[in-house]
Amino acid sequence: xxxxxxxxxxxxxxxxxxxxxxxxxxxxxxxxxxxxxxxxxxxxxxxxxxxxxxxxxxxxxxxxxxxxxxxxxxxxxxxxxxxxxxxxxxxxxxxxxxxxxxxxxxxxxxxxxxxxxxxxxxxxxxxxxxxxxxxxxxxxxxxxxxxxxxxxxxxxxxxxxxxxxxxxxxxxxxxxxxxxxxxxxxxxxxxxxxxxxxxxxxxxxxxxxxxxxxxxxxxxxxxxxxxxxxxxxxxxxxxxxxxxxxxxxxxxxxxxxxxxxxxxxxxxxx
Amino acid sequence: xxxxxxxxxxxxxxxxxxxxxxxxxxxxxxxxxxxxxxxxxxxxxxxxxxxxxxxxxxxxxxxxxxxxxxxxxxxxxxxxxxxxxxxxxxxxxxxxxxxxxxxxxxxxxxxxxxxxxxxxxxxxxxxxxxxxxxxxxxxxxxxxxxxxxxxxxxxxxxxxxxxxxxxxxxxxxxxxxxxxxxxxxxxxxxxxxxxxxxxxxxxxxxxxxxxxxxxxxxxxxxxxxxxxxxxxxxxxxxxxxxxxxxxxxxxxxxxxxxxxxxxxxxxxxxxxxxxxxxxxxxxxxxxxxxxxxxxxxxxxxxxxxxxxxxxxxxxxxxxxxxxxxxxxxxxxxxxxxxxxxxxxxxxxxxxxxxxxxxxxxxxxxxxxxxxxxxxxxxxxxxxxxxxxxxxxxxxxxxxxxxxxxxxxxxxxxxxxxxxxxxxxxxxxxx
Numbered sequence: 001x002x003x004x005x006x007x008x009x010x011x012x013x014x015x016x017x018x019x020x021x022x023x024x025x026x027x028x029x030x031x032x033x034x035x036x037x038x039x040x041x042x043x044x045x046x047x048x049x050x051x052x053x054x055x056x057x058x059x060x061x062x063x064x065x066x067x068x069x070x071x072x073x074x075x076x077x078x079x080x081x082x083x084x085x086x087x088x089x090x091x092x093x094x095x096x097x098x099x100x101x102x103x104x105x106x107x108x109x110x111x112x113x114x115x116x117x118x119x120x121x122x123x124x125x126x127x128x129x130x131x132x133x134x135x136x137x138x139x140x141x142x143x144x145x146x147x148x149x150x151x152x153x154x155x156x157x158x159x160x161x162x163x164x165x166x167x168x169x170x171x172x173x174x175x176x177x178x179x180x181x182x183x184x185x186x187x188x189x190x191x192x193x194x195x196x197x198x199x200x201x202x203x204x205x206x207x208x209x210x211x212x213x214x215x216x217x218x219x220x221x222x223x224x225x226x227x228x229x230x231x232x233x234x235x236x237x238x239x240x241x242x243x244x245x246x247x248x249x250x251x252x253x254x255x256x257x258x259x260x261x262x263x264x265x266x267x268x269x270x
Numbered sequence: 271x272x273x274x275x276x277x278x279x280x281x282x283x284x285x286x287x288x289x290x291x292x293x294x295x296x297x298x299x300x301x302x303x304x305x306x307x308x309x310x311x312x313x314x315x316x317x318x319x320x321x322x323x324x325x326x327x328x329x330x331x332x333x334x335x336x337x338x339x340x341x342x343x344x345x346x347x348x349x350x351x352x353x354x355x356x357x358x359x360x361x362x363x364x365x366x367x368x369x370x371x372x373x374x375x376x377x378x379x380x381x382x383x384x385x386x387x388x389x390x391x392x393x394x395x396x397x398x399x400x401x402x403x404x405x406x407x408x409x410x411x412x413x414x415x416x417x418x419x420x421x422x423x424x425x426x427x428x429x430x431x432x433x434x435x436x437x438x439x440x441x442x443x444x445x446x447x448x449x450x451x452x453x454x455x456x457x458x459x460x461x462x463x464x465x466x467x468x469x470x471x472x473x474x475x476x477x478x479x480x481x482x483x484x485x486x487x488x489x490x491x492x493x494x495x496x497x498x499x500x501x502x503x504x505x506x507x508x509x510x511x512x513x514x515x516x517x518x519x520x521x522x523x524x525x526x527x528x529x530x531x532x533x534x535x536x537x538x539x540x541x542x543x544x545x546x547x548x549x550x551x552x553x554x555x556x557x558x559x560x561x562x563x564x565x566x567x568x569x570x571x572x573x574x575x576x577x578x579x580x581x582x583x584x585x586x587x588x589x590x591x592x593x594x595x596x597x598x599x600x601x602x603x604x605x606x607x608x609x610x611x612x613x614x615x616x617x618x619x620x621x622x623x624x625x626x627x628x629x630x631x632x633x634x635x636x637x638x639x640x641x642x643x644x645x646x647x648x649x650x651x652x653x654x655x656x657x658x659x660x661x662x663x664x665x666x667x668x669x670x671x672x673x674x675x676x677x678x679x680x681x682x683x684x685x686x687x688x689x690x691x692x693x694x695x696x697x698x699x700x
Contacts, residue, residue, distance in 0.1 A: 020332050021285060021333050021334070022332075025333045025425075026426060029415055029425050029426070031408040031415070032408075034408065038394050043394070047281055047286075048282070049282065049392050050392030050394065050395075051282060051391040053281070066308075068308030068310065069308040098310075099311065102314065102315045111309075111311040111315075112311075115309070115313050125309055144330065145333065203424060204429055207429060207438040208437045209432075209437050247327065
């Protein structure tokens with residue numbers, strides 16, 4: 001990785017497309033580290049935090065939000081063209097998040113009519129998708145929202161020219177390390193932990209709740225067979241499981257691919 | 271030829287929006303708040319989802335007021351299924367939403383609004399000259415977030431508050447640590463009031479405003495079942511569609527919320543005016559001290575109203591923790607809910623104003639109809655009214671000066687455009 005440095009500081013931008021702006025907010029929530037952290041970078045854009053904006057070449061662009069409009073796509077392509085590295089932060093940018101849960105099910109026209117009372121696509125909305133569907137993404141920081149420690153560590157790694165480390169093992173590992181009782185076994189809850197990326201310290205099972213999958217499916221291999229069997233045995237249908245996985249997994253619809261490693265060059269490269 | 275003032279993107283606000291003002295000679299011809307946040311169609315995508323996961327999806331409308339959305343959502347569901355919650359749950363919810371006020375108001379007052387008045391593009395650059403203010407503000411924000419962490423499970427999009435109660439009851443040890451933090455940052459909340467009291471609000475807005483806020487009951491707060499209006503009327507939240515009319519203006523593509531055909535304002539300033547008798551302790555004292563500065567005719571004073579709410583919320587949070595402790599925390603379990611066909615409305619005061627969630631369920635407990643009205647959606651008409659007023663009063667000034675004031679006003683409203691999207695103007699101006 002080559003980060004060209006200006007006065008020793010990489011030039012960065014934090015951008016947001018369509019979403020709740022929660023990933024930018026998680027950066028701002030790094031109350032103890034924020035001031036020191038941001039002095040390590042030359043910040044050219046940070047929409048939620050600053051009026052300062054410079055349309056310059058960037059070493060690293062952090063992008064949150066999904067591509068939900070033609071405008072988002074235009075903005076994204078511009079960011080990509082001027083950035084050496086592009087980091088997708090949060091589930092909107094990696095998978096499209098909740099706004100993508102009805103992709104291929106409800107058309108834009110139906111949604112427009114239902115919510116705004118008109119059929120015309122005046123917003124120039126497109127089916128929401130993660131940014132990797134449109135441009136090359138160098139790294140992904142998962143989660144809805146991203147974990148503070150994870151983005152902090154990722155920013156420090158990138159500062160030193162290292163790739164961010166993102167776990168690709170199941171939430172169950174963290175659940176066991178914390179000694180939490182299994183909510184599937186003990187309470188019959190439809191926990192997605194066995195097939196979802198860890199890194200959240202098993203927050204939901206720690207509160208007695210089932211994992212809802214906000215960090216996205218494990219990219220490598222997982223024991224999905226056992227998970228599906230456990231859920232089916234407790235009365236959850238495949239349709240229910242698919243719908244649950246769509247909350248944070250956009251266009252997910254093929255339950256048979258669960259647990260199989262994703263091909264490494266799955267993402268579009270344009 | 272028309273003189274067009276365009277702010278492409280208002281910075282230091284939540285979400286993406288701009289302002290366009292068109293002036294023809296000495297007459298302000300048109301004023302528009304442009305929204306180019308992509309639509310997310312929450313009311314549509316939530317259909318068919320079983321009630322228990324509804325708040326988990328709906329809270330994702332917004333990050334900065336995530337607990338407000340989850341509590342409005344939960345209360346709508348509870349009202350639909352007649353679920354009663356314990357006193358402990360009510361107190362914990364009060365504490366949670368006070369935490370949201372602290373976290374959100376701190377971010378807005380110190381990080382987003384204050385830089386304007388001290389002449390910086392952001393809090394980070396402001397920190398180079400005023401490090402003590404920015405550091406103290408971050409501590410205050412952290413205390414608000416600590417409430418989210420302990421009660422909800424994380425700062426943004428927590429999960430612990432559920433229909434019927436809390437999944438895991440927070441420990442007394444954690445609440446004691448929280449109280450200690452709150453007592454430490456109380457001074458910073460007071461500093462916010464002092465700082466904004468010193469700033470002379472610009473005198474370019476001065477008009478009658480109608481305010482709306484929930485009646486919080488006995489104490490100043492953010493949860494309630496009745497809407498108070500500054501004309502003296504009171505409505506049950508179930509009748510919110512009677513009071514808030516979404517009106518189509520100009521072309522068929524614009525919708526604005528009005529009350530009796532007039533724009534109205536929700537948020538801190540509205541709450542302070544409608545519930546001022548309920549302010550307590552230092553917040554009450556500060557309100558009385560600065561009563562003359564807090565001007566119901568000038569929405570820019572929303573900033574100081576937020577600062578007073580910060581003090582109120584920090585003190586109230588401490589009181590709520592004491593109450594929880596004196597009653598001894600009981601480990602409660604979320605009750606089994608009997609779903610039925612029906613409708614429920616839930617409302618809370620989000621940091622930016624009244625937020626309504628309205629759901630209709632089928633007999634299996636799945637959503638068949640959903641409507642959400644966010645505070646910013648309600649404020650848009652009022653914002654446009656005040657943009658117009660600024661443009662009219664400053665018509666002889668340079669463009670940049672007018673634009674600065676427009677943006678100042680927009681920010682004073684603390685708009686949350688990612689929340690507001692569902693409402694607004696179906697016009698894409700970019």
